[in-house]
Amino acid sequence: MPSPAPDQKMNPRSPPPAAAIRNARVAVREKWSNHMEFLCSCIGNSVGLGNLWRFPYVAYKNGGAAFLVPYIIINMLVGRPIYYLELLLGQFSSSGPLGAFRLSPMFQGNAFSMMWGAFITTIYYQVVLTYAFLYLFHSFKRPLPWSDCFKWWGATPEGCYRRSPEHGSGQRLCDNVRRNLVAAGLNDTGAEHLVAVSYMNRTVLVSQNEYSARFAGCLNANASSTEAFYNDYVLNVSPRIEDAGELQSSLLICYGLCWTLIFLAIFKGIQVSGKVALITATAPYFMLGVMLLRGITLPGASIGLRYLLLPRWEALFDGRVWAAATEQVFYSLSIGTGGLVLYGSFQEFRADMHGSVRIICIMDFMTSAFASLVIFSVLGNLARTLDVPIEEVVSAGPGLAFITYPEALALLTFPNLWSVLFFTMLFMLGIDSQMANCEFVIKSVQDLFPPLEGRRETLIVGWAYGMDRFCFDVAFMTGRCPSYYFLSAIKYVSPVVLGTFLVYTLVTLPRSTVGDYVLPIWADGYGWVVIIAVARVVQCGNDWWRALSPDSDWGPYETKYRARYFVQLEESGIAELYYPIDKDTRSAGGAFRSPMGRNPAIN
Template sequence: APDTRLPDTEPRGQWGNKLEFMMTVAGAIIGLGNVWRFPYLCYKNGGGAFFIPYVVFLFTCGIPLFLLETALGQFTSQGGITCWRSICPLFEGMGYASQLIVFYGAITYIIILAWSFFYLFSSFSPELPWASCGNYWNTGTSAGPRWAARGAADPERMLEMSNWTVPPNATLPVMEFWNGRVLNISGGIEEPGSVRWELALCLLLSWTICYFCVWKGVRSTGKASYFTATFPYVMLVVLLVRGVTLPGALDGIVFYLYPNPSRLADPQVWMDAGTQIFYSYAICLGYLTSLGSYNKYNNDCYKDSFYLCLLNSGTSFVAGFAIFSVLGFMAREQGVDISQVAQSGPGLAFIAYPRAVAKMPVPQLWAVCFFIMIILLGIDSQFVGVESLMTSVTDMFPTLIRRGYRRELLLLLLCSVCFLLGLLLVTQVRGGLYLLQLFDHYVCSGATLLFLSICQSICIGWVYGADRFYGNIENMIGYRPRALVKYCWLYLIPVICTVSDVRPSYSYPGWAYALGWFLAVSSLSLIPLTMLYKVARAQGTLCQVGTSCCGQRGCSEQDAAHIGTCWDTLGQNGTQWVMLGHAGTQWDTLGHSGTRWAPLRKQRAARGDCDG
């Protein structure tokens, strides 16, 4: 079989070793939500009792969907778009939708890194700038009166957008630094303004780091993850040890874990548990599919998924001790109840924790440690998202992009466009944070991911066939996963995602809601539009159209059902050619082991990919 590749087309590549895959996936899923969202939800929803609905959703939604996406990528050796084209062309639109969401998320998520860099650089000053009132942005100086008057008149409006608790003094230095120095926050999304050059430079730095983590594909991504996925744990342990030695730490930990079983009767508690699973496991974004596609075909993705999910949830649990021990110290210092200082989201990372750090000995050291941890937790989630997007686009046009420096140039174009669009979110005086929350709720989480989860479960469970996909997994790992996973794909996930509800906490003007829903529909509408396109382009009888669009033949990169010949570099083992002509035979060159011939039909039947 002749190799018809262009001579300068680069191979797709694989992970250097299994550890690179595990580290990169861990870095992608273990992010800011583990530190600033899970502990708050735990205390808010009954303390230790919250673990009951959380574990239920973990085993009925989190692990099954995590396995589905990882195994799909490994089986097809394709990114987030072409993987669906390979097994079920009718649902290819899910790939387009997820990658458009990733594109939106790449623009917005990195803004948090820009804020974190701003705080990190500010931490190197002789005195933490949010620890005193003698700065120009504080009340009583040239830059502060407008915000102070607005906050004094209606402080709850200033804080409701991020569920921040109103402190006894609405003009504390740490809040004035956040609102007056970092954001110069406005009264609402309807008030735009000019770009803040300091945040713009921090945003540029974030994108530069992201570019060089991704520019050589999995070769650079895997190497970068050794540091970005492990060093946050070092910082977390340091902050945990420091936190539990502070006065009042035990009060905070008890407040974090004290069980209140009566809260389990509240449906919102179960909603929060399910939402946290989808929020923190990078489900339905194509991350796991793209990363899994670089695995070896016989990698045990079932055990990998189980261990990675437990690592993710375990990190969230431990992070709660590090956070609430410090909040307990902060509450004792101020003489208030912990509920008045317990916050989530940006309110925790940029107000509550910096405020507590300012009261510690050598505050600059602990501030630097904390914001380095925040940056590293965010940066690997960011560059894995960009890698997922690049993988999906490259797999659609492999011979066009995998040549010379075209991939690097495409990546540079992508990062540049996202940077320019991100400047809208670092506006000087008005509205950047409101836009960020609008994007986060309507585009990158909430109903969009729930809808994609339903579509994925229907596609794999009912259209492609859960038993059939189980056969594919068995062919890869040598055994069948537990039956519970299959029933979750078939029944539990569609039902749970249908009844879940996520609502924004900030009241936007009508046009902002319209913009949010437009952005959400811009991605989700690609699913039915692609279905209509596939059906319209298909030829033959109705039965033949259904068979073609629903992937009844079953295929993978090993089958390459939609192309005549495919190739895959196998590292030092040589190159594999798969011929799918009328003869239906396969030649596999395996370096030292020589050449073997196997009938394709027998191989496909053994895998359970097709009938007969």
């Protein structure tokens, strides 16, 4: 395949495509002020809440240290190549997904699905940021509100109890006693006085003496102070999804403050958000380091670290472990969300991002690893302090961030200090990803209305667009074609791995739950309606080739590269594979014409 050098001079016998120069876009797209802002913005976009509250639990549940084997393999064969691909698409087109996916009009709906997904994600992420902001505010109060059942936030003796070092092992809940009796299947039908004990629609009969002995001193409260604070005070959870509940004024205020901070960070574009990322992407590592040093020196830290790091090699033969690794790679790197294409579009056209991608992926993995050590060292201390098995304190998602970990921090010396550090770190990790989502949605709306100013990607670029054309584009832009490792991963490995993962996920998809509450069928159906991609209808008649081929004006955004690109594309012979040359037009000094009858430079 011909690979002309980026600075190759035009053949004087082949005049520059006058129409291309005449119709080229002249708007100047903003660029990163320096490479460090680009690097920190990408790290901030990829390193987020999933590294802190999801990866540790996923690794623990899927083989411990053995989980790193499928995670690293999927990261190398699928995650890193697609990450690089998205950045290259944005860099070459100097536009977000709506412009980048014009390389294959049939699949341009992917860009709209990314935009819709980013919009939905901003709603969810903003709520999580609101929780973190509210907890950060309460972290300055002494004592910490969730450290005990205080009346000022609505705790009652009937619904709340305090887990403490003095009563960790002896503090028994009546609900747990019922569960254990039913699970044991005790039925003392020979006793004279029987008592029925029910749990989860199951009932057993025990003697009066057995009942009195089992339930002596147990607590009827059904939630610890951290659980009650989160569910009853912060969220005021309603008993059913059909009940909307009441508006929480404290959450509303924090929600508005968080949106104000997001606005101040992005209203001037990347010229401001890039500088914000220099702080929000680096400060969490300092906090993570401080908490790691404290965590591994706590009594009982070895208990948690042993459960995390002890490899269970048999897990490697379980398909669910590989599916979990694939899901975590995409979740962690923020692949397929549109933010990477957007950030790549702000990069200089000639910049080589191969080394940057390697750094970003390594930083993402190291963050997940260090976060796991921080989380499980503190959870090990919590299990030792309360004298309970570590399985009882391990959780994931919001339950880890707002229930389990705050409880562990409340038992440390200087609990306010550690709580402030933790929730500041949580907020900074989340705000980076939120800035990327918001910028993507805003830029997409501006692309749709100029006056306002993953999986499928591999199939589109690898097969529909074609690797020859893609190699030509990258060589024109950076001076070299991507490696065979990258090309093979994009064209063959990634589609096979992701196709298998998609089928497996659809077959094993469970019902949605919130804690122990199983959502009704209609709620699951509504969720599917929300995630359906918004498709753009591209009319190409019955010509499948036209639908799969890039738009006739697909090429570099900037004028100084645009004209040269079309000339070299024609001279290389690749253009004839997509657009038959109109000899009459060429002899008149024009550019080649596409089957659509438009000049390839018409925007």
